[in-house]
Amino acid sequence: xxxxxxxxxxxxxxxxxxxxxxxxxxxxxxxxxxxxxxxxxxxxxxxxxxxxxxxxxxxxxxxxxxxxxxxxxxxxxxxxxxxxxxxxxxxxxxxxxxxxxxxxxxxxxxxxxxxxxxxxxxxxxxxxxxxxxxxxxxxx
Numbered sequence: 035x036x037x038x039x040x041x042x043x044x045x046x047x048x049x050x051x052x053x054x055x056x057x058x059x060x061x062x063x064x065x066x067x068x069x070x071x072x073x074x075x076x077x078x079x080x081x082x083x084x085x086x087x088x089x090x091x092x093x094x095x096x097x098x099x100x101x102x103x104x105x106x107x108x109x110x111x112x113x114x115x116x117x118x119x120x121x122x123x124x125x126x127x128x129x130x131x132x133x134x135x136x137x138x139x140x141x142x143x144x145x146x147x148x149x150x151x152x153x154x155x156x157x158x159x160x161x162x163x164x165x166x167x168x169x170x171x172x173x174x
Contacts, residue, residue, distance in 0.1 A: 056105075056164050057163065058164070062164060066096055066098065069133060072088035085097060119169050120166060120167070123172070126172065131145055135160075139161065157170065157172070
């Protein structure tokens with residue numbers, strides 16, 4: 035089955051947003067807004083806990099939650115448990131990787147050709163400011 039076919043059970047099903055518990059909201063905004071170019075569409079929450087929703091570029095969003103006293107801190111269990119990684123589509127994975135590398139982020143897997151069944155792509159991975167693993171996925 036090709037990717038992008040419609041869901042016949044839940045009509046209109048699709049991704050709206052992925053929510054991330056940040057360790058540092060400003061560091062997260064520097065990556066998602068300033069380096070990756072996502073546009074802030076909503077700033078909400080309370081003085082105790084700010085929430086920022088950023089459009090990834092296709093209408094789906096990343097929602098960033100400011101840390102609270104109970105939020106995980108550096109050195110705590112992996113940020114992506116149970117999520118393994120977040121994959122962002124791009125038309126040029128190599129250029130995207132160079133952009134995040136120049137901004138100082140750790141590249142964990144350099145761009146390489148990959149396949150999942152008949153789905154061929156170029157993939158690369160890096161680590162975000164909260165310990166999250168982010169993949170660039172470029173269809174081939």
